[in-house]
Amino acid sequence: MSASKLDQLKSMTVVVSDTGDIDSIRAYSPQDCTTNPTLILKAAQMPAYAYLVDEAVDWGRKHARTAGEVTDRLAVNVGVELSKIVPGRVSTEVDADLSFDTQAMIVKARALIADYQSRGVGRERILIKLASTWEGIRAAEVLQKEGIDCNLTLQFSLAQAVACGAAGVFLISPFVGRILDWHVKAEGKTFTAEDDPGVQSVRKIYAYYKTHGIRTVVMGASFRNTGEIEALAGCDRLTIAPALLDALSKDTGTLERRLSPDSVSDSQPKLIFDEKAFRWALNEDQMATEKLAEGIRAFAKDLRTLREMVAKRLG
Template sequence: MATLLEQLKQFTTVVADTGDMQSMEKFKPTDATTNPSLITAAAGMPAYSHIVDDVLKNAKAKAGASADDKTIAAEAFKTLAVAFGRKILEIVPGRVSTEVDARLSYDSEKTIAEAHSIIKQYEEAGIGKERILIKIASTWEGIKAAEVLEKEGIHCNLTLLFGMHQAVACAEAKVTLISPFVGRILDWYKKDTGKDYTGAEDPGVISVTKIYNYYKKFGYKTQVMGASFRNIGEIIELAGSDLLTIAPKLLAELDEKEGTLEKKLDAAKSASMEIEKIPMDKATFEKLHAEDRMAHDKLKEGIEGFSKALEELEALLEKRLKEIAEPVTA
């Protein structure tokens, strides 16, 4: 009998949610997605020290002999995620998501500028923009930046998405892909209510199911990629979603488990559902975001968490730079 992972791949594009390329080689996902926390974790693994060291050496050469470690680390930081992305694209046949600095999440112009820089780095390495998704936080400013980028033919993955208002704004902006965070929604509700949730009652599952049905009902091209899973039960309930990005631990569980996997989400069924369309502009977005405590809390927390991970990455690069520095000779 086919494993759950094998069956899932028949009607959902499976994406690896990791910076660990050994896991990608094992589970053979179509795409891969990374975030600042995953890149920081991978950068600290001995298996990938050569990628970090190469990036640091290039940054040192670019910064010049007089540059201090902090300046060199900052230069390396700008290119490390792309360096990992390039290696990932040697493994996966599809696309890689590379994230814009989370500290720019409320600045449309700077987000656009950084996206251009990321695409330029890939193009200089001979990788076309059709294989890249620029990952941007689902703030109003991030969504508006993505709208501009999409018109330029740069595809975007809107992340840290927790509320229907964010999903609707992304669809109206014609972004390529959204990543609603299933597990983080569950975390919030468990903490807020003191209850545990399983299966179809999981608030994260309910949220993504509503978004998927809304998109298919109204014919939006934006694809739904459930993310941030806490258990395989959530994945089973969202089988049929356009894409699902799954961590190696859960990919392994799905690959070890046999049984019949039912397709729970179906675009044909969504089309016949009675769903009310939600008009969206900045004022409506801000009003709905303020009213949605969960989405408000988790977006803020997510941006702060990714920003902290980036600071840790910068510190790691500075430390590594000292370790690989050539000894001074008399």
């Protein structure tokens, strides 16, 4: 029997599960998994994980904690459970409403790591997710020097990727599907996997990093279809939602490797961004500016909904 495309993909790329659904992660055996406020909110509303919410709320009542502190504990509760399933890393996101406050992100990241460590999950198993704002990148630079590895998310441009690489960030998550969404809406046309602007963005970042010896891991994220995933086969890591993992697991066609460190070249000279240059480059990229802001707002909205749900439980 031929190997599934998922198994073929695992032979060339580290596969990461993009969900907070513990049962889905068990089903597809990814190396790592990643969550965000939207995924934590979905998990919190599933009866199977009520015990994780109950524990966090009971803890909050016992220690007179705020709804925000309880949602932090819930995120770690989910992360601890995920760490029992995947052999690699679990990504846990810092509050989206802190995305423009460097010091607050650093404080929150340290608190999350301390909570994980108090439960026997070492920092080597965790990635702290931060938005790829200038402030988020600066927070990651500090955290990396403390041995806290970071995953810079909501990434839509080469400028963001270059700044992350210069800051020594462990991993970036360039978004594919959200870039596609913007171009479909703006241009009113459909794209193939090969001319998909999200795919092209990740390929450009990958080539830039490999050409210039940047060690930051490239993890493509936010996929709309399996064609996008196949077009990035060979990327360092890909984080994939359960529905697309399922589709790949049922497809036994041949999967061609599309990215390799030995077969890329980039004529782009090495770039350097200070704060002014970074903000200008981002400003000049309408898609990246809009999608970054939109992503932060969406995560912040779901985080508020989660906090409101917890506040009602706290009474």
